[in-house]
Amino acid sequence: MDLLPLRYFQAVARHEHISRAAEELRVAQPSLSRTIARLEADLGVPLFDRQGRRVRLNRFGAAFLRRVDRALGELDDGRRELADAAGLARGSVSVASETLIMLVEPVKSFIAAHPGVGVRLYQSDVDTMALRLREGEVDLCLTSQPLEGAGFGERVFAAEEVLLAVSPGHRLAGRTHATMDDLRGERVATTPPGHWQREMIERLFAAAGMEPVYACEANEAYAVVELISAGFGIGFVPAWSAANPAGPPLVLLHLDAPGSERVQRLIWRERAYLSQAARLFREHLLAALAPPPER
Structure with missing residues (x-):
């Protein structure tokens, strides 16, 4: 069996969307659809349930994907091993x-x-x-x-303390320590879901019986620091960041709350x-x- 249809199948299975898979693979959508159709004809079973350009893996597709992932993974490992020998x-x-x-x-x-x-x-x-x-x-x-x-x-x-960060003009800026109760009503600048800062914030606020109010989000941690410094919200930064003298002005406080570490x-x-x-x-x-x- 040709490997290219299997790579195409992997991409469509990952996105469950023909257009997005075609964009990732840099191929035309009709060409990708025809390749998947030929693969299904070769196997004798449909691999997806179709709803326009949106597709869903069916039970045949899910079973086949497990085998394809394993086989292509072995081939990729073999390619890396040969490259290593060079x-x-x-x-x-x-x-x-x-x-x-x-x-x-x-x-x-x-x-x-x-x-x-x-x-x-x-x-x-x-x-x-x-x-x-x-x-x-x-x-x-x-x-x-x-x-x-x-x-x-x-x-x-490594394990390091996570510090509460506020802007120089913030009401807590003159202190060295803060508790979660001090943060009631504060707006928070942080990363989107899936990043450690967001996970830690939600965990600490839930333990304190509080609901965080998000002022703004940014994917890059350094951008979050800039937003905190500008006064858009409080935030949390690792102690490692405190050693960066080139960063924007921040006031860093120890947070007296269990689990405030990274x-x-x-x-x-x-x-x-x-x-x-x-x-x-x-x-x-x-x-x-x-x-x-x-x-």
Whole structure:
């Protein structure tokens, strides 16, 4: 069986939408539809229930997808293994992270040591990150949340306090500590659902019997910091951010609430082949991001 229809089938199954799958694959929609129809004719069963351009995997499609994912995953691992045999001069590594700012310096130092390795970075929420990892689109994920699903290996490498951030003119700006009760009625600037800040806010507010009121959202953590500094809302930032003197002016307070910390982890597919480049980058990243030893 030709592999291209299987790749097309994977994309349509992931999006459950012909137009979106065609856009991702950069093929014409009629061509994609014909390819899926030929695959179904070859198999002798329909793989999707159709509602215009919207399609839904049926029970045949779901069963076939499990086999296709496994088969193509093995082939992709084989391709990476052969590329590995050609040496690091042709290696590559792909990483997904909730925010990319932490990766800039480690990537610079890694490329300086291994100039032949290509590094590709993706900014993703936790659900997209897990999907990309399962499908082999990325080798590693840097996240402050566990990923749902079996077959992942992980290394927890840091835990740090999360601080309450307010603008210099905020009513709490003259204090060093705050409680959740101090935040009643405050509007919050944060990330959309799927990011660790949003998950932590909802968890802390729920534990305090409060409902957060969101003033604004931004995908990039640095943009959230800018919004807080401008007075659009309070927010939460990791202690790591407090060491960045080049950032916008903020007042940071210790939050006296259980669970106000961020646990960082590096995650990969446990049974999948991890290339030499990815293994080297994993160790480099863990060493670069690990907190300094206490004196």
